[in-house]
Amino acid sequence: MKKFYLLAAAMLFAAASFAQQEKQKAIFYSISFPNAVHHEAEIVVTIPQAPSGPFKIRMSRSSAGRYATHEFGKNIYNVKATNVDGSALDLKQVEGDVYEVGVHSETVKVSYTLFGDWTDGTYTCIDPSHAHLNMPATFMWVEGQDKRELKFEFNDLDKYGWKVATQLKHDGDNVYSAPNMQYMMDSPTELSAYKESSWTVNNNGKEEKINLTIHSDDDQATIDAFGKQVQRLVLEEKAVFGELPAYDYGEYTFLDDVYPTVSGDGMEHRNSTCIVQPIDKVGGNEIRLLGTFSHEYFHSWNVKRIRPKSLEPFNFEHADMSSELWFAEGFTQYYGELLLVRAGFHTPEEYTRTLAGLINQVLNTPGAKKYPATQMSRYSVFADAGVSIDPNNQANMFTSYYTYGGAIALALDLRLRSEFNLTLDDFMRTVWLDRGKVMKPYVIADLQSDLAKVTKNSKFAADFFNKYIYGIEKNDYAALLAKAGLVLQKAQPGKAWAGPLSYTRNRGRSGEARTNGEEGLPVQVSIMGTPIYKAGLDAGDIILKADGKDIKDAQGFNEIVAAKNIGDKIVVNYKNRTGDHETTIVLEENPAFEVVTFEKAGKTPTKDQTDFRNTWLSTKVKL
Ligand SMILES: [Zn+2]
The missing domain is CATH 3.30.2010.30 (Zincin-like)
Structure with missing residues (x-):
């Protein structure tokens, strides 16, 4: 009897503690906009059943899908902690974005002011027209409490004439909820008309x-x-x-x-x-x-459900590195553009420019020549909205996993079509059923085994992954495009070329600090393999003369190059911190490719080629 009694008591106790856990109240966020005109929100977080003893509450340092680190903590201030009766609690800022709440009663309130003035897919913007809220940039969260339900009360909607658009669950009135922290972070919310x-x-x-x-x-x-x-x-x-x-x-x-x-x-x-x-x-x-x-809608399959293990669960305290972005972003990039053609929004003719863009990235950039797509994926933690004031050498060591992966997807699609009578859609469907639909996060080996499964050819799958995913070999794009009656050819055949002197990048670079009226043409970038690079010119050099003529701007320099032939030499006088210098640029042919249809190139495609192109690019929707 005693034994039985003890067992029953233990079960009772277990049931009670389970029930208590079930009953744990939601953490409640109230957000108001008394000072939207100056881009501020006031946020109060009520934490019932707060962790006993001191606990940490913090802003995120990363945001799912935007892979660099972000110091979201920089935009909060007036951080205070109180008991529910309003009495102040001890609050220490222990890191830039982390605060520790001292000894407290059962329910704790933390309040802060949030500044936001940047409307995009990562940050927060507050003004009288809208509160555009990306959650990692908006809400503090309690460390160790990420499984708890969260509720959000959006105030001042009538004051500004706003409605609420979000994937959060609507609980009624102006209150919404998320089952846990990961879900909340994934739920951007737009308050606007x-x-x-x-x-x-x-x-x-x-x-x-x-x-x-x-x-x-x-x-x-x-x-x-x-x-x-x-x-x-x-x-x-x-x-x-x-x-x-x-x-x-x-x-x-x-x-x-x-x-x-x-x-x-x-x-x-x-x-x-x-x-x-x-x-x-x-x-x-x-x-x-x-x-x-x-592109973004395709992600609701590929990356949000077909999920790399490296990103699951997402860590909001530091950058999340993934070797799989050539697939998660690159294959999405390929489909994002292809589907615009299939749906009739772009013509196959227009699509040839997209194809050339992908192929130039994989065949003509120093990054893709030297490094595999997996390594380029890992660089996302620096490349994707990474912000710093010093320049980087991305022009010579990074090729975007979007275009690199997009070009790999293109090659795989054309190879599946021509070698197996399959399509990339067949492969994506297999990955969807094996990984995405069942929410089983994948590693690269899983993608390879899915390719082996769909082709029934594990040798092909191993070869493809070894050469083009882990390795730096390139598919034969000219031969593959010819199957569809498309020609891959030099975009500027026979024209002399020195290489670019500038390119668009996110942040400042040498030469940018110059004021108008200074002499010469500043070099902003020098890309490995170009005549300019081989001549020893680099960012920060100022070109003063070319071919004996004074150079004032890029146009003057380009005119001199355009008048020359491949193999011609141009003597360049330039200066930098070590003084005045002279070098010789030997002009080459521009390596850039273009893609044109057989028809445009004056050739007649065969019926097989026309059929191949049509099957690839025509709609798959049965209306
Ligand atoms: Zn994307």
């Missing part, structure tokens, strides 16, 4: 609702018409995988923000995407805008 267009898609006999919310100066008719185009795109994407993901709460939301001063961006989430486009209106720009929609 946005316009909306919604529709349903039949998915395996169930209705899924797709919402398009756009904060812009367009009228409702424009948004509805654009919604029809997005609807078309959604069906084309669904056709690749054969089904939509089962979206949480049965809904997916495109959160679009269109205004000339916002930052161009797109960020994927499980059941939504945050798209930000720096133009005046949607109306008149629809086709231009669709590219970001196409």
Whole structure:
């Protein structure tokens, strides 16, 4: 009896503690905007059943999908901790973005002011037109409490005429919730007077609702018409995988923000995407805008559900490194552009420029020549919105995993079509069923085994991964494109070329500090393998003369090069910190490729080539 009694008591105790855990109250965030005109929000976090003893509450240092570190802690201040009765608690800032709350009662309140003035897919912007909230940039979180439910109360909506667009669950009135911290971080929220267009898609006999919310100066008719185009795109994407993901709460939301001063961006989430486009209106720009929609929506399969193990769960305290972004981003890049052709928004003719862009990246950049796609993926922790004031050498050691991976996807698609009578869609569907649909995070070896499975040829899969994913060999793009009646050829055959002296980059660089009126042409970049690089010119050098003529700007230099032939020499006089110098540039042919149709090149494609091209680029939607 005693024994039984003890056992029963133990079970009772276990049940009680389980029930208590179940009953743990949500952490409650209240956000208000008394000073939106100066880009501030006031946030109060109420933490019931706070961890006993001192605990840490912090801002994030990273944001899922934007791989560099971000010091979100820099934009919060007036941080205070109190008991529920308002009595002050001891609060220590122990790191830039981490605060420690001292001895406290059961419920703790932490309040702070948040500044935000940057509208994109990572940061937060607060002004009277909207509160554009990306969660890692907005909300502090309690260390060790990431499994708890979180609730959000969005205040001042009537004051500004705002509505709430988000993938968070609507609990009623202005209160929304997330089951845990990871989900909250994935749920950007737009408070504004946005316009909306919604529709349903039949998915395996169930209705899924797709919402398009756009904060812009367009009228409702424009948004509805654009919604029809997005609807078309959604069906084309669904056709690749054969089904939509089962979206949480049965809904997916495109959160679009269109205004000339916002930052161009797109960020994927499980059941939504945050798209930000720096133009005046949607109306008149629809086709231009669709590219970001196409890419981000594809992510609702590839990366949000077909998930690399390296990113799961996402760590918000430091950069999350992944060797798989050539697939997660690169294959998404390939499909984002391809599906615009399949859906009829771009012509095959227009698509040849996209193809040339991918191929030039993989064949003509120093990064792709030296390093594999896996290594370039890992560099994302520095390249993806990484901010620092010193220059980097990306022009000579980095090729974006977007285009590198996109070019690999292109080659694999064409090889599956020509060697196996399969398509990349078949491969993506296999990866979806084996990894994404069942939410089993993958490693690269899993992708290889899925390729072996779909081709029934493990030797081909091993060879492809060893050469083009882990290795730096390149596929034969000219031969592959010829299958589709496309020609890969030099873009400027027979024309003399010295290499670029400048290129677009995110941040400042040598030469930028110069003021107008200074003599010469500053070199901003020197790319390995170009005649300029071989001549010893580098960033920071000032070109004074070329071929004996004074050089004042890039145009003057380019005119001299254009008048020469391949193999000609140009004597260049330049200066830098070590004085005046002279060097000789030996001109070469520009290595850049272009892709043109057989028709445009004056050749007649065979029926096989025409069929191959049509099967590849035509719609897969059965209307
Ligand atoms: Zn992406």
